[in-house]
Amino acid sequence: MDIQRTVLWIALAIVSYLMVLAWNEDYQPTSPNPTTAQQQTASQSTGDADLTAPDPDATDDEFATPETTDQPSVASGKSAPSEPDSGQTITVTTDVLKLTIDRVGGNIIGTSLLKYRADRNDPEPLKLLQNNPRLTYRLESALIGRDGPDGRNREEPPVYQAKQSSYQLGDDQDTLTVDLVLEARDGVTITKRYTLNRDSYEIDVRYRIDNQSDDAWQGNLAGKIVRDQSGDPTAQNTLGIQSFLGMVLSTPEDPYEKYDFGDLSDNPINRSVEGGWVAFLQHYFLSAWVPSDEMTHQYQTTRRNNLQVMGFVSQATSVAPGEQQQVGARAYIGPKVIERLETVAPNLDRTVDFGFLFFIAHPLFVVLDWFHSLVGNWGVSIILLTVSVKLLFFKLSATSYRSMARMRAVAPQLTRLRELYGDDRQRMSQEMMALYKREKINPLGGCLPILVQMPVFISLYWVLFESVQLRHAPFMLWINDLSVMDPYFILPLLMGASMFLQMQLNPTPPDPMQAKLMKMMPVMFTVFFLWFPAGLVLYWLVNNILSIAQQWYITRQITAEGTGKGS
Known part of the structure; x- marks a missing residue:
């Protein structure tokens, strides 16, 4: 479980770093235009x-x-x-x-x-x-x-x-x-x-x-x-990262x-x-x-x-x-x-600099551009791209969600182990690993969706940041520019709500510190995403909705299998 906690902290650290860049960019003192200053000096x-x-x-x-x-x-x-x-x-x-x-x-x-x-x-x-x-x-x-x-x-x-x-x-x-x-x-x-x-x-x-x-x-x-x-004069410092x-x-x-x-x-x-x-x-x-x-x-x-x-x-x-x-x-x-x-x-x-993950970003843009040639709307294209990425990693996500569903099913046994061996962390870890092996549970299964999404997330950010095609590109309603943040913060709030709902489907971690961290993540990510381009938040929101549907279906399947075995 320590590895799972480490992965979660790494994911939070990446988003926190982007947020610090945005804060520094938004609140650092502005320097005078060097050319203007020199011209003024020359004119004097x-x-x-x-x-x-x-x-x-x-x-x-x-x-x-x-x-x-x-x-x-x-x-x-x-x-x-x-x-x-x-x-x-x-x-x-x-x-x-x-x-x-x-x-x-x-x-x-x-x-x-x-x-x-x-x-x-x-x-x-x-x-x-x-x-x-x-x-x-x-x-x-x-x-x-x-x-x-x-x-x-x-x-x-x-x-x-x-x-x-x-x-x-x-x-x-x-x-x-x-x-x-x-x-x-x-x-x-x-x-x-x-x-x-x-x-x-x-x-x-x-x-x-x-x-x-x-x-x-x-x-x-x-x-x-x-x-x-x-x-x-054309810079858009959405996350404090300058071109x-x-x-x-x-x-x-x-x-x-x-x-x-x-x-x-x-x-x-x-x-x-x-x-x-x-x-x-x-x-x-x-x-x-x-x-x-x-x-x-x-x-x-x-x-x-x-x-x-x-x-x-x-x-x-x-x-x-x-x-x-x-x-x-x-x-x-x-x-x-x-x-x-x-x-x-x-x-x-x-x-056209797609960053260090260009080998992922460039194919993403090619697919995104192809969808746009079909539907003529970059927001709809992002939704279709999200569905495609989700289908690409469908089996991997299904394996992860099955692991989390089984972990939820054995939660009472984990609670009992904590009561029996709470003072002996080494013995408790041994018993937990034995339980996972017996029930065919991968303790890192819950981290796989995050690990898969992060490279795609970062690559898509660079696609939105560098692609002039998405500059001033509208979606619908109040979203009239997918390359900058949502002016009314509606998409980040919806994303946070979807993330909170998704967390309810996950089993409660046995580690109290990790449990608190999981409860804080929807709030922290919502705050971070306030400054993200609307197109990127749209991707994450749609991905969460698809993940919730997939995870809910798999959890019902596991529950039904357990009920059938019990009868």
């Missing part, structure tokens, strides 16, 4: 004009080309513009994306995800990339190196020309192409082409260099993710390396890699650069004043006089959906 020392004026030198010496060996130093110019001039931008809209592109540099400085909302009650689409005083998060691409218009020693940043100020994917179109044209120098024309497809968050960014001059042209493609160090916020680098040697802001500040990266990709992750969403897997790239990180710069520089591209060349990379700006990420780049789907 340099004036507001420096925060909004374009900085032509912002990219000078920022990234080294593969032809050089020196790690670039931190850029020390003025702060990058916090809000571009509206006359210098164009908008590009598809069925899922709305991009804002600055003609100065031709970079993506704003992105709205049209299929997602920032808040459940806000009809406005979620803005992932932004360039304003609250958040600086941009995706930049450039041609640097010897003749690149974005390279060092350029007096002014390149200003691209576009035929229109806005582009939109038509109902009869599957592909939208946006060309930005730059007369780089006499005889050299550079066209920066953005290509977007219907129902896709992938963007092809390609430079076409047309060299009609008398001299050879040479430059390096660079892709950068520029982000301040502010927090995650990862930072950079991920994928290489053939290590397909998934994570670096948070502290890592990037302490140890800047400068690594030569064939293929690979670089991404910036936040809860549910990411941005990534995926360069050609047939070339060697220099992956680097540095600082641009208070901004983190993460990206790559490709090998030099040379264009002979009278010739044309193209060089480019693919970008992804959107949700962390496994099916989409698998088609973009190898291992990019690993950004």
Whole structure:
């Protein structure tokens, strides 16, 4: 019985740990936004004009080309513009994306995800990339190196020309192409082409260099993710467990390396890699650069004043006089959906982090997603998943419930043994084990349901926490978001009541301490589950109801068998 008590304490310890995390997250003092504080400091020392004026030198010496060996130093110019001039931008809209592109540099400085909302009650689409005083998060691409218009020693940043100020994917179109044209120098024309497809968050960014001059042209493609160090605006800290916020680098040697802001500040990266990709992750969403897997790239990180710069520089591209060349990379700006990420780049789907029990969580999500394709409601899908898990472990649970039913039947004999050998614990344990063996009772049988449920429970939590499909997903009535806690605590109270009823079907443990612990468990679990995602509480509630039905039926069977033998 000591083993059974230990198992119960372990289960309580796991849930208690999650609860402590939630308490610390909810009541720890909030720290000021580091970016805001730095911008305020900068504005006090340099004036507001420096925060909004374009900085032509912002990219000078920022990234080294593969032809050089020196790690670039931190850029020390003025702060990058916090809000571009509206006359210098164009908008590009598809069925899922709305991009804002600055003609100065031709970079993506704003992105709205049209299929997602920032808040459940806000009809406005979620803005992932932004360039304003609250958040600086941009995706930049450039041609640097010897003749690149974005390279060092350029007096002014390149200003691209576009035929229109806005582009939109038509109902009869599957592909939208946006060309930005730059007369780089006499005889050299550079066209920066953005290509977007219907129902896709992938963007092809390609430079076409047309060299009609008398001299050879040479430059390096660079892709950068520029982000301040502010927090995650899409984070949902249901249990105090925060999703990862930072950079991920994928290489053939290590397909998934994570670096948070502290890592990037302490140890800047400068690594030569064939293929690979670089991404910036936040809860549910990411941005990534995926360069050609047939070339060697220099992956680097540095600082641009208070901004983190993460990206790559490709090998030099040379264009002979009278010739044309193209060089480019693919970008992804959107949700962390496994099916989409698998088609973009190898291992990019690993950004959907299902925790250390991923080998259980991923199959759970596959089954859950399949149920959703049938019924169209994630709450109903969770109920169907619960029934499936219950059927999978039906025989194991039945064996456990039979053991507990037999233990209830021999409860009077256990009471008698306690009266006879209460002062001799060793003798009482021997007699109890002999009784269990004689009656074919497994003393650990009551622990099996908990042991089976805990890995599934933890895995399902990560599925709910990481799956963007369940973000803002309604169930019915008052449950309008399964990924956060029940706003009225009705599901946790129902779960506690079901757990209390289930405990009534279990035999009273002979150990007084264990008996008190069993009586406290429904109350403690109810308190803990107040902070759990509603979808997770729904799973546990349905599982309890199914367990009660199964246990009640088996107990009646055992009782009937005992009555039949007695007659």
